[in-house]
Amino acid sequence: MMAQYLEIKQQYPDALLFYRMGDFYELFFDDAAAAAEALDIALTKRGKHNGDDIPMCGVPVHAAEGYLLTLIRKGFRVAVCEQMESPAEAKKRGSKSVVKRDVVRLVTPGTLTEESLLEARRHNYLAAISNVRGAWAIAYTDISTGAFHALSLPQARVGSELARLAPSEVLISESMDEGFATVLDDIGVVPTFLGRASFDSTSAEKRLCDVFGVASSDAFGNFERTELSALGAVVDYLEITQKGNLPLLQPPRQENVSRLLQIDNATRKNLELTQSMQGGRAGSLLSVIDRTVTAAGARLLERRLSSPSRDLDTIHQRQDGVSWAVEAADLSERLISALKKVPDIDRALSRLGLDRGGPRDLAAVRNSLGQAEEIAALVECSDLPELLQNARAALVGHDDLSSLLDNALVAEPPLLARDGGFIAEGYDAELDEVRTLRDEGRGVIARLQSEYAEKAGVSSLKIKHNNVLGYFIETTALHAEKMMSAPLSETFIHRQTTANQVRFTTVELSELETKILNAGGRAIEIEKAHFQALQSRITENAPALTQLSLALAEFDVATAMAKLAKSEDWVKPTVDDSRAFHVEQGRHPVVEHALRNAGGAPFIANDCELSPNADGPALQLLTGPNMAGKSTYLRQNALIAILAQMGAYIPAKAAHIGLVGQIFSRVGASDDLAKGRSTFMVEMVETAAILNQSDDRALVILDEIGRGTATYDGLSIAWATLEHLAEVNRVRGLFATHYHEMTALADKLPGVSNATVTVKEWEGEVIFLHEVRAGAADRSYGVQVAQLAGLPKAVISRAKSVLESLEQGEREKTSPARLIDDLPLFSVVTETVKQETVAAKPSAAEERLKEIVPDDLTPREALQILYELRELANG
Numbered sequence: 001m002m003a004q005y006l007e008i009k010q011q012y013p014d015a016l017l018f019y020r021m022g023d024f025y026e027l028f029f030d031d032a033a034a035a036a037e038a039l040d041i042a043l044t045k046r047g048k049h050n051g052d053d054i055p056m057c058g059v060p061v062h063a064a065e066g067y068l069l070t071l072i073r074k075g076f077r078v079a080v081c082e083q084m085e086s087p088a089e090a091k092k093r094g095s096k097s098v099v100k101r102d103v104v105r106l107v108t109p110g111t112l113t114e115e116s117l118l119e120a121r122r123h124n125y126l127a128a129i130s131n132v133r134g135a136w137a138i139a140y141t142d143i144s145t146g147a148f149h150a151l152s153l154p155q156a157r158v159g160s161e162l163a164r165l166a167p168s169e170v171l172i173s174e175s176m177d178e179g180f181a182t183v184l185d186d187i188g189v190v191p192t193f194l195g196r197a198s199f200d201s202t203s204a205e206k207r208l209c210d211v212f213g214v215a216s217s218d219a220f221g222n223f224e225r226t227e228l229s230a231l232g233a234v235v236d237y238l239e240i241t242q243k244g245n246l247p248l249l250q251p252p253r254q255e256n257v258s259r260l261l262q263i264d265n266a267t268r269k270n271l272e273l274t275q276s277m278q279g280g281r282a283g284s285l286l287s288v289i290d291r292t293v294t295a296a297g298a299r300l301l302e303r304r305l306s307s308p309s310r311d312l313d314t315i316h317q318r319q320d321g322v323s324w325a326v327e328a329a330d331l332s333e334r335l336i337s338a339l340k341k342v343p344d345i346d347r348a349l350s351r352l353g354l355d356r357g358g359p360r361d362l363a364a365v366r367n368s369l370g371q372a373e374e375i376a377a378l379v380e381c382s383d384l385p386e387l388l389q390n391a392r393a394a395l396v397g398h399d400d401l402s403s404l405l406d407n408a409l410v411a412e413p414p415l416l417a418r419d420g421g422f423i424a425e426g427y428d429a430e431l432d433e434v435r436t437l438r439d440e441g442r443g444v445i446a447r448l449q450s451e452y453a454e455k456a457g458v459s460s461l462k463i464k465h466n467n468v469l470g471y472f473i474e475t476t477a478l479h480a481e482k483m484m485s486a487p488l489s490e491t492f493i494h495r496q497t498t499a500n501q502v503r504f505t506t507v508e509l510s511e512l513e514t515k516i517l518n519a520g521g522r523a524i525e526i527e528k529a530h531f532q533a534l535q536s537r538i539t540e541n542a543p544a545l546t547q548l549s550l551a552l553a554e555f556d557v558a559t560a561m562a563k564l565a566k567s568e569d570w571v572k573p574t575v576d577d578s579r580a581f582h583v584e585q586g587r588h589p590v591v592e593h594a595l596r597n598a599g600g601a602p603f604i605a606n607d608c609e610l611s612p613n614a615d616g617p618a619l620q621l622l623t624g625p626n627m628a629g630k631s632t633y634l635r636q637n638a639l640i641a642i643l644a645q646m647g648a649y650i651p652a653k654a655a656h657i658g659l660v661g662q663i664f665s666r667v668g669a670s671d672d673l674a675k676g677r678s679t680f681m682v683e684m685v686e687t688a689a690i691l692n693q694s695d696d697r698a699l700v701i702l703d704e705i706g707r708g709t710a711t712y713d714g715l716s717i718a719w720a721t722l723e724h725l726a727e728v729n730r731v732r733g734l735f736a737t738h739y740h741e742m743t744a745l746a747d748k749l750p751g752v753s754n755a756t757v758t759v760k761e762w763e764g765e766v767i768f769l770h771e772v773r774a775g776a777a778d779r780s781y782g783v784q785v786a787q788l789a790g791l792p793k794a795v796i797s798r799a800k801s802v803l804e805s806l807e808q809g810e811r812e813k814t815s816p817a818r819l820i821d822d823l824p825l826f827s828v829v830t831e832t833v834k835q836e837t838v839a840a841k842p843s844a845a846e847e848r849l850k851e852i853v854p855d856d857l858t859p860r861e862a863l864q865i866l867y868e869l870r871e872l873a874n875g
């Protein structure tokens, strides 16, 4: 057995081998040690290898899914090795034969299909990147839904598209340039390396044609060689991991990245589109806008938010869908109720396609079809916009499959096909009969008994059972003669005569007996055959069912966006191909949500106006105090552009957005020490990308660039960057800074305007109004904000006097270095500290004062104490 184990293990050096032994998957050697630690299970020993103990651990087969999930999450891959025959079959080949085993599947993060291993509301993508003679492409699939796409793109965009897809596994060729690993590192995936042959575009084309049964790849569209190479690598990997049992893939579709709004990885992270900075979904824009009620709807919404469009027609069609749902308010509510009952048909379909499904997956398809009919009927008379009209068309026309499944399945089927009990009564006469026999064996016999008693005219006739004869008919010897002569002897066959009884059988009874004995097994066999047949019927219809699922998701997203728009008071933006960027009373959905939850102050809405004209200011320079809401304002406008281009309504009173092609942001500070980049370096790398890539369709938000270095270096970099963006890149954008010197640029450059976030100063404290107005701020109130944050008083007052001197020096044009020299060293600190100490501990004079009870004093004593106090005060 160990020889067999080692031979199989040798083929899967990078994976843990789950070696099936009866009811357990066992792991040995290093695999056992790694798994025992990762799963927190006991590590034991079994036998010896080369004289040493063999470490071993195991997981029960019935609970394997949970363990698999943990291992996959911890970054392992698992090869599942099953017994390919029973021990009895193995024995037939000789008493010492080892049961045949083989790996049936390699479980990796990108190839999961089990419900428990997947997040229902998120896609799970497997991607491949290829590079053929300098041309780049990404292919990706979600085998749990069958989606399969390829896109050609410039190398510089590979990172941002991977960030959009956030694949859980990325395939790259062994020959891929080493430096490429950093791109993957940035989006947090470890690559899976495949041999060069997997990426060969000629064999890829052949592989694709075989999988989809077509003669030429032209059948799917005009794919580039590099796209074919990436698609082929995906298929090759699926063949390796699924052991030839390919999932139900949809024919590959070409995606045109130029029709998508480009958002790079850093910007996605900064804007917290689908994940918050902390990594989870909570706190992201998606979590705040998601009102979908189906898993497929949630996935579609996530796709839309991750890849907003830059195609006007697409945007308008989606907007029309939402507008329809907003107006048809009652109908929308009824649609939502119907949608809530729609199961996850995509994932059911994919499990059935891989033969890993169960009766509940059949039921999921049945229920979806039922709900689809109901939804189609609900909207039948409605004047649907084009997108939903097409969606409705995909919901109907499945009557045959629908009635087949309706008739075939019970209402609530069990999980596993092997237990039977999911085929409905009346669907198959033979199945009904065997089930009756199985369940009511005795009842059937009793009925037969009275039938025979009547036929023979012997009321005492009985049907009995013993282990020797099985079922038999028994009468008293009295009726022997009658029973054994014609015509009864034609039916009753004599078996035995005892002292008082005669025993018979009939052809029917012995058939019945065999049937009763086999009924249980037979019922399951019949059900299994039906399962296979129904599964095939469904998988044959997979393309239409996928369309149906997408159509339901389309209705889900439209009604969910409408619900959000109504409850949050969002509006439909005007999106066209101008360069306008006009937002009236815009809000930041996530900050607004958080403020509301905290029950505190309301969110203050703000306008944003960037000039659409070539000679007008398209860049706004935002100055204002710390904590005033600059970052919030910057982000909210980027989010509004993204929401508008995903075809949604937006959190504002009105808006006019001219198509944005790219969104770039440089927000917040974070260092990446693991990759050897300091805070400032990260900032500059991101700024470089913006300056090199952005064009006049870009929307750029830059928050305090240059702050990670010395003041004058930072100011110079920020200054030059703003000039370049305004004059060369000609982007629309918002630029927040604390370098107030930069506000002078607005007078020099026609492309730049000044705006500020207002505050009120009251009794030395700042009150944040969070209102953005035209104009420039002259101070940052940093010291006041620091005071709010609880910096020690001594530090605050020292900072105040340093600030005063610096400002005075600036007015008098004294160099800062001289100023610092002139500052009384520590004097302020010592003074303040002294004062604070005095305040903190009562002085001797104070102590003495407290002891005095004036009513008890004579005038003379009072005078005496006065002298005493004076002395104490003098020290």
Ligand SMILES: Nc1ncnc2c1ncn2[C@@H]1O[C@H](COP(=O)(O)OP(=O)(O)OP(=O)(O)O)[C@@H](O)[C@H]1O
Binding pocket: 591, 595, 601, 602, 603, 604, 605, 624, 625, 626, 627, 628, 629, 630, 631, 632, 633, 770
């Ligand atoms: N428009 C608004 N209405 C109400 N509260 C707001 C608004 N904008 C921001 N806030 C609140 O103010 C806090 C600080 O905002 P933000 O981080 O945008 O300030 P900032 O000006 O960028 O500060 P800094 O310059 O220190 O980075 C937010 O967390 C939010 O609670």
